[in-house]
Amino acid sequence: MRLREFSDKIPKPMVPIGYRPIVWYIMKYYAHFGHKDFILCLGYLGDSIKNYFVNYDEYLSNDFVYSKGGSKLSLLNKDIDDWTITFADTGINTSLGERLLSVKKYLKGESCFLVNYSDVLTDLPLPEMISHFHNVDKIGMFMVTPPQRSFHIVQFDENKEVNEISLLSKTGLWVNGGYFIFKNAIFDYLNPGDDLVDNACQKLVLKNQLSVYPYQGTWITMDTFKEKKKNKRWMICTVEERHLGKFGKKESWNWLLPDHAVRKLCGPTGRA
Numbered sequence: 001m002r003l004r005e006f007s008d009k010i011p012k013p014m015v016p017i018g019y020r021p022i023v024w025y026i027m028k029y030y031a032h033f034g035h036k037d038f039i040l041c042l043g044y045l046g047d048s049i050k051n052y053f054v055n056y057d058e059y060l061s062n063d064f065v066y067s068k069g070g071s072k073l074s075l076l077n078k079d080i081d082d083w084t085i086t087f088a089d090t091g092i093n094t095s096l097g098e099r100l101l102s103v104k105k106y107l108k109g110e111s112c113f114l115v116n117y118s119d120v121l122t123d124l125p126l127p128e129m130i131s132h133f134h135n136v137d138k139i140g141m142f143m144v145t146p147p148q149r150s151f152h153i154v155q156f157d158e159n160k161e162v163n164e165i166s167l168l169s170k171t172g173l174w175v176n177g178g179y180f181i182f183k184n185a186i187f188d189y190l191n192p193g194d195d196l197v198d199n200a201c202q203k204l205v206l207k208n209q210l211s212v213y214p215y216q217g218t219w220i221t222m223d224t225f226k227e228k229k230k231n232k233r234w235m236i237c238t239v240e241e242r243h244l245g246k247f248g249k250k251e252s253w254n255w256l257l258p259d260h261a262v263r264k265l266c267g268p269t270g271r272a
Contacts, residue, residue: 011045013118014052015222019060022222023049025121027083033126035114036083039106041090041099050087056080097196104187115196117178119222122215124179129213133181139209140186140201143177145219174212177219 013023027038042049056079063076090102100115107113112133124143133141151168176197189203190196204210 009045010048011043011118012222014045014048021052022119022121023052026116026118028079030114030126031080031083035126038083039086039088039103041088041103043090043094043099044092046087046089053080053085053087095193095195097190097194097200098192100196101187101190101192101194107184110184112181112183115180115182120178121218121220121222122177122179123218124177124213124215129179129215130181132213133211136211138204138211139183139189139207140204141181141211141213142201143179143215144174144212145177145215145217147171147173147175148219148221174214177215179213 013026014021016022017025023040030036030038040046040049058075058078058080059073061079065074065076066072067074086103086106088103088106090099094102096115096117122143122145129141129143147168149168153164153166153168153171154162155164156162180196186200186204189200191199194200201210
């Protein structure tokens, strides 16, 4: 069953996991690695994303001191006060490529940047992927991962007799994980109406300018209620492990970005 009860009322980035929407976890993931300058490419019901951040309540996820009968609330830490977010309306039915073209003007001067889908959570080691991107020196790179769905692949002959049944996840196939890194030169391969993967990335393949970052760790999509429940259990488990100190001094914030959101990639100076 698809996430129809949510998608008909709110955009997928605003589907809640606990008391925060997916978009918050996505952006928190990037912020954990020091990337705090975001461009949200808004489409269907984008106003709900705007309203969420304009009316953001820091008290929901931070420690604070309650005093004077509630007339004074003092936050002890904050989530997003050091984030910079550009909200860009990029159309309701536009493709990811068209959304990217729409925010090209906001990426002026950026040598490279990250692009992400809105419905995937992962514990991908982002700094390692960025380092690999710089080492291979291609225009584009994206994460690939073994498929997580429980579908079966069926092979049969011309007589329609089954020869083999195997799990999709065991076939050795890799799927696009929705995490991209691009140099600004990607815009030379994008035309109005183009899709990012079906058009621009195909052009990069012909020029030998596209690479991948294989990752076999946690990767969960948000297309069904089953996946939403799985994500919720995973997020809770991760937070509990962090507070229990399982990861020692190295915190593990398994969070993830928004509705075809684009965020700028921190350069060597640390500026996002």
